[in-house]
Amino acid sequence: MVDVLRPVTVPSPGTGEIFQILRDGQARTKAELAALTGLARSTVALRVDALLAAGLLRPAGEAASTGGRPPARVAFNPRAGLSLAVDLGATHATVAVADLSGVILDARTRTIDIGDGPEKLLDTILADGAALLAATADGLPLVGVGIGVPGPVEHSTGRPTNPPIMPGWDRFDVPAYVQRTFDVPVLVDNDVNILALGEQATSWPRVDDLIFVKVSTGIGAGIIAGGQLQRGAQGSAGDMGHVQVPRGAGSERDPDDERDLEALASGSALAIALRAAGHEVHSASDVVDLVRGGNAAAIEATRQAGRDVGEVLATVVNLLNPSIIVLGGSIARAGEHLLAGVREVVYRRSIPLATQHLAIVQSQAGDRAAVLGAAIMVAREVLSPASVDRYVAAKGSKSADSAPI
Template sequence: MVDVLRPAPAIASGIGEIFQILRDGHARTKAELAVLTGLARSTVALRVDALLAADLVRPAGEAVSTGGRPPARVAFNPRAGLVLAVDLGATHATVAVADLAAVILDARTRTIDIGDGPESLLDTILADAAELVDSTAAGLPLVGVGIGVPGPVEHSTGRPTNPPIMPGWDRFDVPAYVQKTFDVPVLVDNDVNILALGEQAMSWPQVEDLVFVKVSTGIGAGIIAGGQLQRGAQGSAGDMGHVQVPAGAGSTREPGDERDLEALASGSALAIALREEGLDVHGPSDVVDLVRAGNAAAIEATRQAGRDVGEVLATVVNLLNPSIIVLGGSIARAGEHLLAGVREVVYRRSIPLATQHLAIVQSQAGDRAAVLGAAIMVAREVLSPASVDRYVAAKAR
């Protein structure tokens, strides 16, 4: 929270910059905004009036009078528009409508097969989305669409790039296809990145350095450092599933085994390993069922998968020094066994300073973390200073 009684250094003076101060939801007077920005009250008044005309802020009562007429306060109006958020998984799709504060207003989930290809699947999802928007909108404009997909994405273009479990999606122009139905900005990202945003918002809002690791059909990580999601130069940051894993303590791997983390510790890899032991296992969901039923082989395999994940995360901890590592995905939800294996290795192999206050925890955000993260991603884009300046100018025409 900004201390309005203490003068702050002058910041950029555009309408969008003034709006950023109000995005925390706290109501402020024009005089308080003038103190925060270092601008003349007349300038602030003109820009606040423009935000009011664009419906991005709303009147929020009166402040206490210090003599004379009580000054009016204004606050962010999260119902100035709607955001559409989509979480695509290998076998499920969730579509949600959120306000500009990323509060989920309505959502629906259906079973899908990501292998059906982009056009057929997106047509189904967009039909669901149109119904949700129509039932929720109440005349409010849709301002953006955010989509998470289970594979690598070139974030600047929104095109999946060589996604291993998404046949037919490679280099498909997802934003352009979606914009045939919704003519608004469309942002596409890897599902683990939006999970990281959702988990931080729901469970760790004060934490600025967090790594979310999803262990499911595949393995990936979403990295938040300094409060910002880190995508890397081309959008491939966090692809820890393709890191080669050294054979650590307790490993039964043969010398020269150079499999990467995903080939060792993903739900698919565990299913293969347990099937080779004679168990009736066809996929990650069967692994989870066996672990929950107390099967000793499945529990030990999951514990060893945690150790292998820990071998890679120990390097991540030494390099990035996060405050929180969150484990999510179907295998992480099977119980404490994956978590125990990760902790065993990370705390042993990382430097003491990096682990002094490090917490390694299971995801608490639930099934809506991904659509929440997608809504946050869009809200940050469409409510950025430059975007707000353009929006207000267009509304004034």
Template sequence: MASDVRATTSVTGAGEIFQLLRDGVARTKAELAALTGLARSTVSSRVDALLTTGLIHPAGEAMSTGGRPPARVAFNPRAGTIIAIDLGATHATVAIADLGATILAAHTRELDIALGPEAVLRAVLDDAARLLAETHASERLVGVGIGVPGPVEHSTGTPTNPPIMPGWDQFDVPTFVQQTFDVPVLVDNDVNLLALGEHALRWPGTDNLIFIKVATGIGAGIILGGRIQRGAQGSAGDIGHVQVPYSHDSPRDAADERDLEAIASGPAIATELRRAGVDATGSADVVALVRAGNTAAIDATRQAGREVGEVLATVVNMLNPSVIVIGGSVARAGEHLLAGIREVVYRRSIPLATKHLGIVQSEGGDRAGVLGAVIMVSQLVLAPAHVDALASAP
């Protein structure tokens, strides 16, 4: 085992040694030396530096082979606290988590994203401050992660032309948040965070996963090679604005050039139902009607799934994921949306790409988004370079 790690891992500083302890397993300095190939004296000094940061702590003694039992150290997830905020079109969830991604407290409220950035952010920051006080975690705050329902330039944290977020375009979210919490603030598209959260909760061993959110908008979070893929500017996964290929199986006119969001989102399904004389205004109405057994709503939701499938078939052929997870408010209507997606994806994708492909419903619930935000922040604050800086601080 030790030789395998030495063959694949280059450990040079305290930050790299810390990565070996992030799995929660307590180890002695001798075991760390064996894993890294470094001298025991070098490992000892770096472990001592990590102990001063609080990121690791003593974890009892190992079995003695003669003489004094060696001390073990382990990751200390309570060394820091993260604020996670998941903003949807009509809701907001705020959570407080430790560095091990354990949610310590959370609160969800109805909140219209169209109120604008300052009103929305003030509301969720007030919730965050209250939760921090309740968990007695204010002094340990290390970062804030925020997911928003629109395109984000991840490097700057600014929403860019978000279609359902009036007033948010180019708003400097990190600077605004740092007026309240002076820590690193990371902002991403909410679907990317849902992908990270779902991956951690249910598919940690799967390197290639796509999360599809079907709600007020439609988007995809792409994990390839175990890492979230944002693209050059952060717009990767914006399948909602892909024009849906025409199919002779579809009731749409061949000249219909609308994009996927305009055809298969919750509001789009509701629009189709109103044309059929069914009272529906949004995703919640669609879900309620499907659950009540309304035939028109069931048929419209399944057809929306087929339209999503037309776009996803191309994605499957191009990226070859192992799992596609379907989430968002419309997916809560049950199997009808998934059935439509599966029907088209398995028919239109190449056999090799679908041979072991699973298309499944999200199980992350309301916590997947905030969990993804926690993971996003922890990837920054627990990165080797950041830990090295902490460990070398006077």
């Protein structure tokens, strides 16, 4: 049975704020929560009891006694609900079921062609999701679906917007289509944004300022600043691929060459350049194979791609001052060559204060970073203070309706 975090009646304010304190997983007593919030113990007790009744908190044993009965502790219950997380790429789709702390319970990956269009692919993905839920849900409610797609997304509507490698997806109402199967909130975002969330959670949980750069068939960046994913006004923040690349010292490019970063440094661009030089290359994966095989031309082309990415990132570093830049995507995974090119330029062209403690590293999150990020995206939405207030109010309303008269 699907249960949804959505409004039913006007809740008592503040319950969701109490819950945020406990989302770190640490067990606390009601007295400790009262001390942290400055609220009266009776007020805290009412809100904690409501959260326990709604299933969002669980009893967590007793604290040490200071005299008298030991006080009970409560903690976040990540098994209060489940999310369905989806990572759609140009040629792959991964679907996962996660709990509300982002732990992946089960997942499956299949080969796809994103050009098959939204209806056919979403039907396949939703069938996979339903099968996973049937095997893992154990009676737990589905509270949301998060989807990452390989193209620009208007996040407020969940509609892809002019995605260059997704024919048939432009302005398609993905949330409405998914809600025909799962009547829960559906969030859709660019794949590099959910990769940034997944990478931060996996490798850099204490870092509030991080930029994830994906260099694959295309190029994009996910920006986390002040601990929050930055999407911009319409959801297009981080579109590095369409930035014109400055000509660095010693650049062999023609002064009139106005190609953007994606046309110079993406896996597709490298494949075109290497094929023109006489190599049997047709795709980004072929470029990766050449690099891993030690082909000198492919290695130098990848290193130069890193320099071009670095020219754009140097400006980004000066503007946003991140602590970490993470390079991911197939070209970044081909070896250290892209990373070396990026470092060469960024450390030379960015201001010293911005690079004083800057680390530029390869992605460590692995193949499940994207679905983890999609699960985190759902959890942040459905466990926000306002959503929790509504959910607790809905649970309370149902309990009151079913109480004997």
